[in-house]
Amino acid sequence: MTRLIRLDRIHEEPLNRSQGADDAHPMRKVTQQIVESETGWSPERAAKVKELFDGLASEWKTRATPERLVPLLDALDRGGLDGAEICCEVGCGSGVASPILADRFSQLICFDLSMNMLRFGPETLSRAVADASSLPLADSSVDVLVVVNMFLFPGEYARVLRRGGKLLWASSDGDRTPIYLPIEDVAASLGDGFECMGADAGPGCWLVGKKL
Ligand SMILES: C[S@@+](CC[C@H](N)C(=O)[O-])C[C@H]1O[C@@H](n2cnc3c(N)ncnc32)[C@H](O)[C@@H]1O
Numbered sequence: 001m002t003r004l005i006r007l008d009r010i011h012e013e014p015l016n017r018s019q020g021a022d023d024a025h026p027m028r029k030v031t032q033q034i035v036e037s038e039t040g041w042s043p044e045r046a047a048k049v050k051e052l053f054d055g056l057a058s059e060w061k062t063r064a065t066p067e068r069l070v071p072l073l074d075a076l077d078r079g080g081l082d083g084a085e086i087c088c089e090v091g092c093g094s095g096v097a098s099p100i101l102a103d104r105f106s107q108l109i110c111f112d113l114s115m116n117m118l119r120f121g122p123e124t125l126s127r128a129v130a131d132a133s134s135l136p137l138a139d140s141s142v143d144v145l146v147v148v149n150m151f152l153f154p155g156e157y158a159r160v161l162r163r164g165g166k167l168l169w170a171s172s173d174g175d176r177t178p179i180y181l182p183i184e185d186v187a188a189s190l191g192d193g194f195e196c197m198g199a200d201a202g203p204g205c206w207l208v209g210k211k212l
Contacts, residue, residue, distance in 0.1 A: 004187040004207075007078060007199040011070045014203055020176025027178035034151050035181065035189040041133050041153070050113045053093070057116035060094040068172035070202025072097055072148055075168050076104055079197065079208035084143035084166065090132045090157075091150030095121030097170075101146060111135065135160055144168060149179050154189045161211045167194070170206040183207040 021028055030049070033040030053060075075081075087105035092098050092112050102108045102125055111130040112118050118127045130136050133153050140162040147157075148170045157167050167190070171180050181189070183198040183205055190196065190209045198207035 003195045004184060005197040006183075007197060009200045011074055011201045013200070014067055017176065017203060020173065021178040021180070022175075025178045028180065031151055031179050031181060035154060035185070038155075041151075046113060046131055046133075053112075053114040054116040057094060057114060057120055060117065061096060061120065064096045067202050068204070069097070069100070071170045071172060071204035071206045072100065072146075072168075074199060074201035075170055075206035075208055076100070078199070079166070079168060079206070080210070081144055081166060081168070081208065086142055087144040087146060088135075088137065088142045088160070089146045089148075090130075090135065091147055092121060092127070093117045093149075095125065095127075097146070097148050098122055098125055105144065132156060140165075146170075148172065149177055151179060152181065152186060152189055154191065158190070158193055158211060163211055165211050167209040167211070168206065169209070171204040174200075174204045176203070 085106045087101055087108045089098055089101055089110045092110035094117050098110050099122055109126045111128055113131055115129050121127050133156055135156060137160040139159055142160045143165050145157050145161055146168045149172055169186050186207045187196040193212055194209035195212055196207055196209040
């Protein structure tokens with residue numbers, strides 16, 4: 001049975017939030033299909049997603065606000081990540097979260113499907129194009145894998161994490177963003193091989209799953 005410990009919310013949700021994406025949003029459907037079945041992701045789908053984010057790259061950073069970083073910061077504070085050194089961020093986009101991770105971990109490598117997105121990222125960081133469904137990383141090589149507003153590929157993430165390594169999954173804006181899953185669904189998708197904790201935080205939520 002999957003274990004998920006829900007921590008108390010300590011960062012309030014901002015007031016007067018607008019409605020966002022719902023389950024009918026095409027990207028929400030893709031997010032759900034990827035965790036439901038291996039056929040949820042394909043070269044054709046990867047090409048479409050890449051094209052979409054290539055087109056959004058130049059304005060992506062304008063979506064960043066301090067409050068949207070609250071879930072990630074809360075996860076880093078309370079997610080039990082002490083002692084981890086090698087961090088890999090997957091689906092880093094234009095690097096909104098990357099400098100925070102670079103401060104926190106001694107080694108960071110960032111991957112994204114979209115070269116355009118990477119072009120807008122911090123030049124001082126290691127960045128490379130890669131598809132999260134097939135990462136250019138050895139088995140059990142990573143201490144922490146970070147995915148923020150990004151699809152969940154449970155099998156691939158489990159492959160590259162070492163035993164005791166942790167997946168940090170964060171959603172900046174919860175169900176108002178298209179690429180979103182409830183943390184109970186994230187924990188269920190990771191399955192018995194992970195022990196999970198998570199919380200609501202600011203406008204979003206996070207989960208840290210420890211590979212057993
Ligand atoms: C919603 S954006 C989030 C970007 C960043 N993490 C943030 O929170 O600002 C999703 C990012 O994931 C990337 N992405 C989507 N599918 C991917 C895949 N299969 N492998 C790697 N990156 C992917 C997209 O190109 C895009 O940059």
